[in-house]
Amino acid sequence: MSKALEAVMSYVPQSLQPFVLPTIQILIVFAGLSLLVAYLVYAERKILAHLQVRLGPMRVGPHGLLQPIADGLKLLLKEDIIPRGADKFLFWLAPIISVMAAFTGFALIPFANNFMITDVNVGLLFILGISSLGIYGIILGGWASNSHYPLLGALRSTAQLVSYEVALGFAIVSALLLGGTLSLRGIVEAQLEQGVWFAFVQPVAFFILFVAAIAETNRNPFDLPEAESELVAGFHTEYSGFRFSLYFLAEYTAMTLVSAIAVTLFLGGWLRPFPSVAWLDFLKYTPVALLLFAAYWCIVHGFRLPKGREWRWQRLILLALGGGAALLGAVLAIPAVADAVQGVFWFLLKVSLFLYAFIWFRGTFPRYRFDQLMRLGWHFMIPVAIANTIFCGAALVLWKKLEWSFVGTMWIGTLLTLLFALLLARERAD
Amino acid sequence: MAFPLLTFWLLAATAVVSAVLVITRRNPVHSAIFLIITLLSLALLYLQLSAEFLAAVQIILYIGGIMVLFLFVIMLVRLDIVTYQAPFNRQWHVAGLAALILLAEFALVFYRSRTLPTVAEAPPTILQPNTEQIGVTLFQNYLLPFEIASLLLLVAMVGAVLMARRR
Numbered sequence: 001m002s003k004a005l006e007a008v009m010s011y012v013p014q015s016l017q018p019f020v021l022p023t024i025q026i027l028i029v030f031a032g033l034s035l036l037v038a039y040l041v042y043a044e045r046k047i048l049a050h051l052q053v054r055l056g057p058m059r060v061g062p063h064g065l066l067q068p069i070a071d072g073l074k075l076l077l078k079e080d081i082i083p084r085g086a087d088k089f090l091f092w093l094a095p096i097i098s099v100m101a102a103f104t105g106f107a108l109i110p111f112a113n114n115f116m117i118t119d120v121n122v123g124l125l126f127i128l129g130i131s132s133l134g135i136y137g138i139i140l141g142g143w144a145s146n147s148h149y150p151l152l153g154a155l156r157s158t159a160q161l162v163s164y165e166v167a168l169g170f171a172i173v174s175a176l177l178l179g180g181t182l183s184l185r186g187i188v189e190a191q192l193e194q195g196v197w198f199a200f201v202q203p204v205a206f207f208i209l210f211v212a213a214i215a216e217t218n219r220n221p222f223d224l225p226e227a228e229s230e231l232v233a234g235f236h237t238e239y240s241g242f243r244f245s246l247y248f249l250a251e252y253t254a255m256t257l258v259s260a261i262a263v264t265l266f267l268g269g270w271l272r273p274f275p276s277v278a279w280l281d282f283l284k285y286t287p288v289a290l291l292l293f294a295a296y297w298c299i300v301h302g303f304r305l306p307k308g309r310e311w312r313w314q315r316l317i318l319l320a321l322g323g324g325a326a327l328l329g330a331v332l333a334i335p336a337v338a339d340a341v342q343g344v345f346w347f348l349l350k351v352s353l354f355l356y357a358f359i360w361f362r363g364t365f366p367r368y369r370f371d372q373l374m375r376l377g378w379h380f381m382i383p384v385a386i387a388n389t390i391f392c393g394a395a396l397v398l399w400k401k402l403e404w405s406f407v408g409t410m411w412i413g414t415l416l417t418l419l420f421a422l423l424l425a426r427e428r429a430d
Numbered sequence: 431m432a433f434p435l436l437t438f439w440l441l442a443a444t445a446v447v448s449a450v451l452v453i454t455r456r457n458p459v460h461s462a463i464f465l466i467i468t469l470l471s472l473a474l475l476y477l478q479l480s481a482e483f484l485a486a487v488q489i490i491l492y493i494g495g496i497m498v499l500f501l502f503v504i505m506l507v508r509l510d511i512v513t514y515q516a517p518f519n520r521q522w523h524v525a526g527l528a529a530l531i532l533l534a535e536f537a538l539v540f541y542r543s544r545t546l547p548t549v550a551e552a553p554p555t556i557l558q559p560n561t562e563q564i565g566v567t568l569f570q571n572y573l574l575p576f577e578i579a580s581l582l583l584l585v586a587m588v589g590a591v592l593m594a595r596r597r
Contacts, residue, residue, distance in 0.1 A: 090459070122561055125486035132494025136466070139498065143459060143505050151505065158502045162495070182561055 025117045029106050037252040038068035044359045051363035062305070062314040065321075075248075078241035083145060086238065090144035095243045098137025098250035105130045105257045110185045112270040112343025123184040124176055127261060128169065131216070134254060135161045138218075141247070142235035153234030156224050156370060160215060163377040164222075168212035170385035174205040174392040175265040178410075188269035194406055195276045199266040201410035204388045204417045206266045208381055213258035215377070217251065219358055221365035222373060259354035260347075267350050270343035284342040286349075291329035298322030383424060388417040438478060445471040458504045466497050483561040 012020055042057065042064065049056030057064030082091055108123045110116040120126055135158065142154020178198050179187035191197055199206040215222040226234030236247045263269060272283050302318035305311045332338055368376070395413030399406055448467040455461045469492045476485035568576050 087457075087459070090463070120482060122482040122486045125483070125490060129486050129489030129494055132490060132498075135494070135498055136501075139501050139505070140459075140463075143501075155502065155505065158498060162498060165494070 022117055025115070026107070029111075029117065030103065033103065033106065033253060033256065034249075036256065037249055038072065040252050040256070040355060041071070041248070042068045043355075044362070047356070047359045048363050051360075062302075062318045062321075065317070072245070075245040076242055080241040080243060081238075083147065083238050085146040087144040087146065090140045091238075092243075094137050094141035094144060095239065095246035095250065096137075097140065098134055099246050099253070101130055101134035101137065102250045102253035102257055106260070108184060109257075109260045110188060110264060110269055111347050113185075113188075114340065115344055116185065119183055119185045121186075122182045124172060124182045124187070124265075127184075127257075128172070131254070131257060132161075132165065134250065137247070137250060138235045141239065145235075145238035147238050149231045149233075149237045150235050153226060153231045153237070156231075157218065157235060160218075160222065160224060160373065160377075163374060164212045164215040164381070167208050167377065167381040167385045168216060170382070170389050171205045171209035171212060172265065173389050174202050175209075177389075177392055177396055178202065179265075184264050184269075187265060188271065191268045192271055192275055196407055197266065197268040197271075201407055202266070202388070202392060202414065204384065204414055204421070205392070206262070208385050208388070209262055209266065211381065213262060214358065214361065215373075217254045217258055217358075219255065220362040221367050223367060224370055224373060255355060255358055256351065259351045259358070262354060263347060263350040268346075270347045272342065272346050284338045285333065287341065287345045288329045288333045288338070291325045291332065295322045295326035295329060298325060379428060380421075380424065384417065384421045387420045388413075391416045391420075434478065438475070441471045441475050441478070444468075445475070458507070459501065462497060462500050462504060465500075466493055469493050469497070481560060483564055 008020075045067070046056040046064070057067040060066045060070045082088060105127050107117045108120060108127050110119065138157045138161075139154045142150040142152075142157070145151070175187060175198055176182055178194075178201070179190040181187060181190070187198075194201075214220075218224075218226060224230075224234075226236065231237070236244060239247060268275070272280070274280050298318050299322035302315050302322060305315050305318070332341060391413035392410070395409045398404065398412070399409040402409075445468050448464040448471070451464040452461045452468065455464065469488065473485045473488040473493070476482075476488060
């Protein structure tokens with residue numbers, strides 16, 4: 001592998017060599033993310049449909065598997081309308097800012113210890129900064145449309161994002177206190193060193209991060225900027241065709257980004273469950289098991305399709321998918337390959353759990369009212385987040401001075417925070 | 431060596447051009463956007479000087495926080511009236527005087543800096559992460575001034591809340 005790389009490198013001019021590997025990695029991440037987002041939309045439609053006892057997309061390809069491609073083509077071919085009186089330049093710029101902010105954050109995410117684009121020693125701050133740029137896509141898009149509903153959506157969105165960014169920041173502070181570094185790779189390695197994922201010693205911070213992440217990505221139950229019963233479609237009411245699809249892309253990419261941040265900070269990033277227990281090493285074959293299961297499912301359902309000419313293509317695609325999954329599983333069963341991909345696999349598995357939760361919440365929770373949302377943010381989340389940061393810092397000092405067990409000391413801090421939250425909630429109820 | 435120099439000139443030119451556009455655009459939203467671009471290129475210049483912490487904080491505070499609130503306020507104003515007014519005309523002379531004084535100061539600094547010794551080349555080793563250094567400087571060497579400054583901010587904040595409440 002490295003020899004082949006060196007052979008390729010020798011054709012590249014000396015001054016450009018440091019840019020070759022990152023460029024390849026960026027292309028892989030970009031292409032992978034675009035595909036992931038397309039199928040995330042499909043997964044969302046499928047999961048929501050099943051939650052509501054429907055079938056979801058079934059027509060394009062077997063079980064609607066080619067639906068994202070059809071959707072993409074449709075959006076590309078649709079007429080692109082710019083309303084009269086809109087600020088043309090900003091109308092054009094706003095969705096691009098959204099997409100750029102969502103994708104750029106991935107440059108700093110450590111997908112695995114052998115696959116990350118870059119590791120900066122202020123990585124966490126940079127991700128915060130870059131993702132806070134995404135808000136401009138919403139504000140400017142809403143304002144440039146020169147229309148009432150988008151403007152209201154944009155104003156709501158600004159207030160919401162600014163409020164929840166504070167709680168998000170405090171939740172992240174406790175993760176970096178535990179990790180002792182701002183480098184995302186360093187934080188994952190600190191979790192390996194302590195032998196525990198930070199979600200299990202700082203559950204309150206994890207919860208706050210999760211809720212704030214949902215609010216930051218404008219997802220249900222905090223999707224007020226695009227509440228369809230009040231604001232038509234919020235900030236992107238006037239957008240159509242390709243520009244609308246850019247907003248769509250940005251929303252789902254941002255969802256993936258916040259999931260990736262939460263996984264890195266609190267769920268051990270690329271680490272497998274119980275990374276320090278040696279006899280669980282066989283877990284590196286989990287992707288093989290999953291792929292073989294998928295292959296089995298595809299092949300069985302391929303044969304179960306009704307007889308007849310119109311089902312011939314669907315059956316062929318399903319069987320081909322099953323065969324492909326089985327083949328991939330066989331390749332991953334080689335120990336060297338399994339070792340190489342297991343980091344990426346665990347990372348993606350955890351991220352997809354988060355994404356499932358996002359979709360699940362959309363299917364189950366009713367939307368907050370705007371004043372409730374603000375009250376929750378300012379009167380509950382932020383005080384609890386501040387208290388958690390203080391108790392977490394105090395527990396860290398205790399742990400370093402008294403040399404008690406790490407988990408035990410951290411839980412003292414967490415229990416104190418929970419007590420504070422309880423008192424706060426009771427006082428609010430009175 | 432050519433690449434850092436190229437990025438420096440590119441960023442510096444962007445910063446200056448968009449700073450000029452901030453004060454020449456009639457539409458306040460456009461001005462705000464160009465101000466964001468100026469701040470962003472300044473952040474990237476900090477990054478080029480290996481001051482990562484400063485760059486990140488510049489982006490988070492100025493671009494992610496303050497400018498968002500700027501835009502929030504601008505959007506609540508009726509732009510079609512504001513665009514055709516020139517509300518600051520009366521202070522033209524004061525502003526011109528202040529600009530002249532500032533220009534003189536800059537000229538003085540530039541003139542003096544000719545005789546200053548040149549800064550030593552940075553060591554070829556990787557620089558220490560400066561986040562910790564900034565933390566140590568703020569919270570150990572300059573703890574008292576730092577706390578006084580934060581107290582001042584707190585007082586201003588409480589005052590603002592009080593004034594908003596009274597109405």
